[in-house]
Amino acid sequence: MTLIDSRPGIRVAYRALTDKTGVFVDADLAVTRLGPPLRTELAHWFPASELEEAVTTYRALYVDHAITPTVPMPGAVEALTAVRSLGLRVVVVTSKLGRLAALHLDHLGLVADELAGDLFAEGKATALTSHDVRWYVGDHVADMVAARTAGVPGIGVATGPCSVSSLQEAGAAYVLDDLTALPPLLRQLQLGEGASLQ
Structure with missing residues (x-):
């Protein structure tokens, strides 16, 4: 989500x-x-x-x-464009199996530079670290746990099952209503290499 x-x-x-x-x-x-x-x-x-x-x-x-009915979240395409316009990479880290996540991305024309699947909570931190991710964007409190475990700031988006307050309590550095707010945040922060989207 x-x-x-x-x-x-x-x-x-x-x-x-x-x-x-x-x-x-x-x-x-x-x-x-x-x-x-x-x-x-x-x-x-x-x-x-x-x-x-x-x-x-x-x-x-x-x-x-499950593949065909899936649609991009609001702002997803623009978020990926913004990440790349800043010279950053898109690293998708997800609890879905990698092969299933890849089918979704291919079906929707969303391109990731790296994809790591079948990971959850602290388990995602390994991929975040190995791909030199500096910020992790996710919709679940477990994503904020992953970011914290990897020692990177988490950016929560309240488009999944977790509320703004629960994402904040889980340690999110920023919480956005949805991905439409990510491009201006990235520009404001002037991030370096290694942004990640879940």
Whole structure:
């Protein structure tokens, strides 16, 4: 919910998972909790003994159901343009599997210089550090944890499941309503190399 709005496609994929497995997943509820790894959500609906099979089934369904309905978040295209106009790189660090995140970016024509997937909270800090990221933009309190762990300022955007106040409490250096406010902030800060978008 930082660069892309994957809720429509994820909702369809969860409904397809219900049809395929016979296990009810409340897709409308699930899309309000995006951010944590897939297993975290599926553990609400499947017993532990069926969890890994459910993950595999969902990911197979995801390719056919979740990519096409996804749209860019407001200001996403302009944010990427602004990052590059300042001579910075776009490093996407996400809890989605990298191959699935790449399908979304390719479908929407959003280009990342680097992509690291299947990471969450402190786990994202490794990618932020290895790619020399100086600022991390994300929509979840766990993204602010990642930024703090990596020793870089986090920029929160309140377009996901986390409120402005919760992003601030998690340590965000700045909180924006959405990505439309990122280009002027970047210009104001005169950032160097290594900006990152989740």
